[in-house]
Amino acid sequence: MRLVVAGQGHVGLPLAVRAAQVGHRVVGYDVHPHRVQQLTAGQSYVRDVASERLRAVLDAGVYSRPPTLPPWPARTSRSSPC
Secondary structure: OEEEEEOOOOOHHHHHHHHHHOOOEEEEEOOOHHHHHHHHOOOOOOOOOOHHHHHHHHHHOOEEOOOOOOOOOOOOOOOOOO
8 A cells, every 4th residue: 555644743754654664655744844854864853763663664665755845735925714
């Protein structure tokens, strides 16, 4: 199964890594550039996910981050309530 996990914080990153470890192909999305840089480097900033586990799923190709994307939702001069 292919999964996209939006938000790679204290809930999303452990979820994404565990899903990748059990065989799912996972894309982890986050809008924070610093987090994205750390994830790309295989450095975990979440206590529940060791950097070694993160690097293992990155190296296996089952966890990735999308290419550079604009922040979501796109910033506009107008906003509308949901």
